[in-house]
Amino acid sequence: MDSSKPNLSILDISFTSGGAEKVISLLLKELIKDYNVTLILFYNEIHFPIPKEVDTILLSQKGPDRRYYQKIADLFRFIFKYRSIVKRKQIQYAVSFLPFPNLVNGIIGIFNRNVKILISERGFPSDNTTSKLSLGIAKVFYPILYNKADRLFSNSVYINKDLEENFNIKIPMDVVYNPIEVPSTTIDPISLGKTEDVFKVINVGSLNVRKNQRIIIEALDKLNLPDVELEILGVGDLHETLEQEANDLGLEKKVHLVGRKKNVNDYLANSHCFVLSSNTEGFPNALLEALAVGLPSISTNCLSGPLELLNDNEPVQISNEEFYKAKYGILINNGDAIALAKALEFLHSNPNEREKYGRLALERAKKYHLSNIYTEFKEFVHK
Numbered sequence: 001m002d003s004s005k006p007n008l009s010i011l012d013i014s015f016t017s018g019g020a021e022k023v024i025s026l027l028l029k030e031l032i033k034d035y036n037v038t039l040i041l042f043y044n045e046i047h048f049p050i051p052k053e054v055d056t057i058l059l060s061q062k063g064p065d066r067r068y069y070q071k072i073a074d075l076f077r078f079i080f081k082y083r084s085i086v087k088r089k090q091i092q093y094a095v096s097f098l099p100f101p102n103l104v105n106g107i108i109g110i111f112n113r114n115v116k117i118l119i120s121e122r123g124f125p126s127d128n129t130t131s132k133l134s135l136g137i138a139k140v141f142y143p144i145l146y147n148k149a150d151r152l153f154s155n156s157v158y159i160n161k162d163l164e165e166n167f168n169i170k171i172p173m174d175v176v177y178n179p180i181e182v183p184s185t186t187i188d189p190i191s192l193g194k195t196e197d198v199f200k201v202i203n204v205g206s207l208n209v210r211k212n213q214r215i216i217i218e219a220l221d222k223l224n225l226p227d228v229e230l231e232i233l234g235v236g237d238l239h240e241t242l243e244q245e246a247n248d249l250g251l252e253k254k255v256h257l258v259g260r261k262k263n264v265n266d267y268l269a270n271s272h273c274f275v276l277s278s279n280t281e282g283f284p285n286a287l288l289e290a291l292a293v294g295l296p297s298i299s300t301n302c303l304s305g306p307l308e309l310l311n312d313n314e315p316v317q318i319s320n321e322e323f324y325k326a327k328y329g330i331l332i333n334n335g336d337a338i339a340l341a342k343a344l345e346f347l348h349s350n351p352n353e354r355e356k357y358g359r360l361a362l363e364r365a366k367k368y369h370l371s372n373i374y375t376e377f378k379e380f381v382h383k
Contacts, residue, residue, distance in 0.1 A: 001036045007089060008035040008381070011082065011096040011105055014045040014064045017260070019178070019285045020097045020122045021048055023155075026179045028054055030374040038089055042078055042101070057085060068134075071100070079104055083111065091115055093381055098122060099138065106145030117149040118381060123282035124304055125162050143168040153380055155283035156304035157313065174380050177308075178283050179373035180292045180365060185269045187294035189358035192272060193351035199228045201344065202271040202295075204264055204286040205278065207236030207257075212277045212300075214238075214245060218337035221249045223344055231256045233267060268293040272354065273347050279334050281305045292365035296357035297329040298343045306331065309364070328364040329357060 001007075008031065015021050024039075025048035031037050032053040039056045043064040050056055059078045066074065082104055086094055095118045096105035102119040109117035125138060146152065146169050153174045154160050163169040201220075205211040213232055220230055232242070232255070239257060246255035261267060268274065274290035276299035283305040290297050291309065299306040301324075307313055311326035318324045323343035324331045330347075332339040347354050366372075 005034060005036050006092045007038070008093040008095065009038040009040055009086065009089070009091045011040045011094065011101040012042070013098055013100060014041050014043040015039075015048055015050070016045050016064065017047040019282065020120075022285055023122075023178050024097060025049070026181060026370050027374060027377060030370065034378065035093070038085070038091065040082060040085060042074065055089075075100060075104065079107055083108055086112065086115060093118060095381075096120065099142075102149070103141055103145045106148040109145075109148035109150070116151075116381075119146060119149045119152050121152060121154045121159055121163060121282075124156075124159055124280055126166050127280045127303075138167065147171055151380065151383060153377075156308060158304035159282065172383070174383075176377050176380055177368055177373060178285055178288060179370040180288050180368045181370050183265045183269075183289075183292050185265060185293070186362060187269055187358055189294060189355045189362070192294075192296065192358045193355035195351070196272065197227065199225070199273070199348050200271040201228060201230045201273050201275055202233070202267060202290075203230070203275050203277060204233045204268075204289070205276075206234050207232070207238040207242060209238070210279055211236075212279050212335065213242055215277050215335055215337040215340055216275050217242065217246050217249065217251060217255055219340035219344060220251055220254060222338060222341040223348075225345070225348060228344070228348065229254045229256065231258050231267060231271070233258045233261050233264060235260045264289065265293055268295055271295060273298065273344065275340065275344075276300060276306060277340070278302050284309070288365065288368055291328065291361040292368070294358045294362040296347055296354050296361065298323070298340065298347070299329060299331055300334045300336075301331045302334055328360045 010024055028051055032051050037054045039054050042059050044058045044061050045063050059081045094105055094115050096102045097120045105117050105119055149171055151172045153176045155178050157175055160173040203213055203216055243257055246252055268290055274295045274297040276284055276287045278300055280302050287299055301307055310329040316324050318333050321338040323339045330343045
């Protein structure tokens with residue numbers, strides 16, 4: 001431990017391949033330069049690499065796949081373990097990501113006012129609960145325990161607004177957007193304007209109702225162009241359903257469910273268009289990664305994230321079954337397969353527009369480069 005550096009901890013459920021974990025993994029690369037960092041995880045599942053300088057502590061050797069009542073029981077044990085670690089390691093800045101860790105961190109804020117408690121909400125709270133029970137818990141305990149923290153940061157202005165209006169959060173709240181590393185491979189915008197044998201569309205995300213990849217398959221059916229193919233990277237409960245729908249529509253040779261891949265950027269860089277089809281997001285890392293590669297993108301105008309990424313958060317009015325040419329990409333209404341088909345046909349038929357949006361994507365991504373976001377995060381920590 002370097003006595004010249006302050007002590008900072010990060011608390012999370014596990015280190016799986018989720019969006020919050022991706023953000024933590026990137027921040028750790030910079031945090032170790034300025035802090036003695038301790039990463040504390042509820043459960044033993046690690047997907048992302050952890051710098052050797054980080055002291056990683058597991059509160060349980062079990063994996064995160066636990067029943068809800070088991071997680072509630074675990075929570076009480078974790079509180080005592082976490083409190084002991086914070087005291088023993090003389091943590092000065094205790095950061096947490098996601099609801100359960102935030103609640104635990106808020107409890108520590110009740111007992112130890114020598115620690116600066118910083119919590120992070122990563123999803124749209126009113127639409128990010130898995131059941132009526134979890135929503136009830138959030139409505140009761142968010143106002144009590146979130147408000148015991150010193151500050152909160154999220155990755156969208158809409159998340160903070162929801163917390164204030166619907167969960168009575170009164171502590172100072174900031175927005176620190178998700179960071180992105182400069183990818184080793186990017187698309188030359190000029191190449192996007194060249195004629196190809198196949199127009200490749202790509203989506204990256206869990207296969208579930210919220211991500212709604214179904215509308216992309218429906219759009220391909222409506223588009224009815226022989227040279228368009230779709231790759232979906234991700235796993236989830238709807239794998240068989242999506243596969244069956246593609247087969248029923250005769251698209252089995254055009255729709256490819258690729259599964260989970262670590263080299264996502266390679267797939268992005270070999271595509272012509274990215275589609276975010278989600279009904280709701282916290283902040284869409286997949287869309288940001290597509291922009292960073294230089295990929296023209298189409299997204300639903302869901303809360304929260306796409307409007308901020310693709311149109312500087314300036315409000316838009318989008319007619320049903322139509323698309324909107326935003327500053328850095330194309331927006332459609334949630335669930336509008338007809339609009340998506342029209343947007344895909346627009347990019348397919350206009351190579352100059354593909355080239356333009358490719359250039360704009362690369363320019364837009366610079367705002368979210370890790371060095372810029374880390375500077376904002378460090379300023380937030382020391383406010």
